[in-house]
Amino acid sequence: MQNTKSLAFFIDPSRCIGCEACVNACAECETHRGYPMIHVDYLDRSRSTATVPAVCMHCDRPTCAEVCPADAIKKTEDGVVQSSLKPRCIACSNCVLACPFGIPKMKSELEQMMKCDMCYDRTAAGKRPMCATVCPSQALAYVPVDEIVRTRREKPVNVFFFGKERVTTKVFMMAPLSVDAFDVDIADFIWEPES
């Protein structure tokens, strides 16, 4: 883990109340005003009010960039995976299909993929990302690593398995203390006929 005093981005879906303050605030960011680049989903509203906010996880080896035929998705030196570059993006949606977290969205009216860039304009100027600043449940938080470790009952994890694919990310997901990596087994999602 990086320097514990440095600021990092944390997601705790169990705190989320589905209010969409994050989505509304994202749409107020100057570089893409009018276009929210994050979303909030109900897991299954018929059964529960549980919701989950989805911001970009900023993978260390971003699949979206690796599958891009136009080399339009760049990662900054400090690990932020940016929206597609407008002159390069061919709106093919490869990235949308490839992202293991379901983050990129094709903005068909702009013919460009846009996604969360961790408020690069704000963080570069020493401000916190808009969504994590306003989030009233702090399901999205942008705070020093040692603060989150000290104050939360869950712990930050940034290792995910999708089948045998190990993905590490700049953004942390809060997990129960017993969990060191999110091991998502594809078998859990396969449909098989009842015997």
Next chain:
Amino acid sequence: MARRPIDESSLVERFGPHLVYEPPGGWRSEAENPAEKLVQTHCCFCGQQCGIQLKVRDNQVIGFEPWEEFPFNRGMLCPKGVKRYLQSSHPDRLLSPLMRDDSGFRSATWDEALSFTAGRLQQLQQEYGRDAVAVYGGASLTTEKTYLLGKFARVALGTRHIDYNGRLCMVSAGTAYKLAFGVDRSPNPWSDIPLADVVIIAGSNTAECSPITTDYIWRSRDRGGKLIVLDPRMTPITRNADLFLPVRPGTDLAVFLGMMHVIVRDGLANRDFIEKHTIGFNAVAESAKIWDPATAARVSGVPPEAIEKAARWFATAKRGFALHARGIEHQSKGVENVLGLINLCVATGNIGREGAGCVMITGQGNGQGGREHGQKCDQLPGQRSIADPEARAHVAKVWGVNPAEIPQAGYPALEIMEAIHRGEIKGLLSICFNPLVSLPDSNFIREALEKLEFFGVIDFFMSETAHHADVILAGSLHEEEEGVAANVEGRVIHIRQAVTPPGQARLDSQIICDLARRLGRKEGFNFREPREIFDELRDASRGGPADYSGITYEKIDRQMGVFWPCPSEDHPGTPRLFEDGRFFHADGKAHFQVTEYRESGDPISEEYPIYLTTGRVVSQYLSGTQTRRIGALVDQYPEPRVEIHPRLAKEHGISDNDWVRVTTRRSEMTLRAMVVRTIRPDTVFIPYHWPGLKSVNRLTHRTVDPRSKIPEYKVSACKIQKA
């Protein structure tokens, strides 16, 4: 006279609500033409009163920036707060006085509109007596405006009938706190919540109606605290509850009495605290005897083991904390419900300590400050009783009048409307109140409005109620007039003026002062700016429970808010009440109150076998006069839907998204179903922010709590069928 001049669709076409999505000049305008200044102020919506910075350019609000230094919300906002800036420069904004004519409304000069208003009010008072006109106020107004309005009604009009829309919000809590503690304020600052070991949330959809409070609750859980939630619905705050009490609507008191029974039975009460600091415990203990957990469970539908567990957790916690809101207060026994919860806190010594206490979650922006200084029918400034001769003498002196000139208490809000309906009150002047959407039994409210001989409105947007007005005076938005408000904690905060009113619109305080002078009051209404009103208010409040005499705008800025009471300029304010074990009653004790269980005013029956309960959604605010004009907020939850449990839905052949007719003893409405397992199977829920055929208040009833006079929005009897 007060019928709508033309059909509603023409009025809506002209005055909205129209949806605004973008700031003035469009999304790109700020990039090309940046803001000139950031104004540190507060959100205009709920009682959390979150700090926010408004971006201003060319006397227009063009965006916002979080205000991370303000300690209450530290930059956090809900979607309403994020989008609140879009109410400024809105095309529906009223820009000049309007007077009714055959075509609807025409623009008028201030002189014409104010002369007409003063003239009609005087005529009605001469013909029918002083009390034939009434004044309605609002709890979104700054405290200065509410103070001025109270003085205006009692001194300039001389009517005893002034009340406000906080009557639909905080009065059950206020009445109960006064009975128990002798003062109407949340006793603890919010910074106490994370320190609590057990938190009870009773009748509060905290995550949607006061979203910022969510983080305070989660921080208590981060420390290992337990969360108990009492509600007929699993609202988003329930997702991390350690114990959920799925109470049947209208039976909360049975759960509290059941918990008190367990505390007394098992000897869990804090005898030492009770003996030193309270009176009346024995009678309460005696009254809980018949409420064993099994009996409480039969009435409330909450399992007896859950009642036992809640009682034990709360009573044995080092620090127990209770939060409550309209769920338990909007009932014909709203005061009893709150007292039932207060009794639990006092019996266990959970009051007046760090991390331990009992608080009300104030609903409206200035729900706290707006009820302290004079627009409530039975109170004078400083939260003093209008019946108290000493208080009358003090306030009369500040106002420069004879104490005998100050009228006695008038009718509360709903009774004013009932008096209009029966012809006793003929004229009404209303500011910042939309009773056609927010009062219960809205068909009755519409009939009453149509009987008015004169109806004047001060507002910034055309509300549905204002459709019935004879004259509409274009007033000021939250960001257009300086003043103070008191947030949910009793922290007095500074509302800054970010822009001046557009067009011919005027400051509310100037409209009221001008009207007072035209009514013949040359003295006492010559304030040039809100600060002068505040200085008089400080004097008027001096010595009362809500003592503001030591508060100044500068001190608020310096301290990021001042908690009242603050009796002198060198006093820092009082974040936590009762720390010295002394309560505000003359004997210094907390007073236990015996609570009696009784049925709702609209009981279920064979014909109407289902409970109907009403409430709010996160993206809309109250009657929607402001939030139904903001595109993103409307898109998030465009129209009311009825929440139905799958078991009940199946009984009636209803699937998700089907049209459903909901009928009560008053009226019916048809809306789409939302079939969810998060509501009791004997209950349906409809949010209330919409007018006309989408208004659930056509279905609610006019029963009120006998002491607080709050309507019973949370419990009606209904039947449902697939439409």
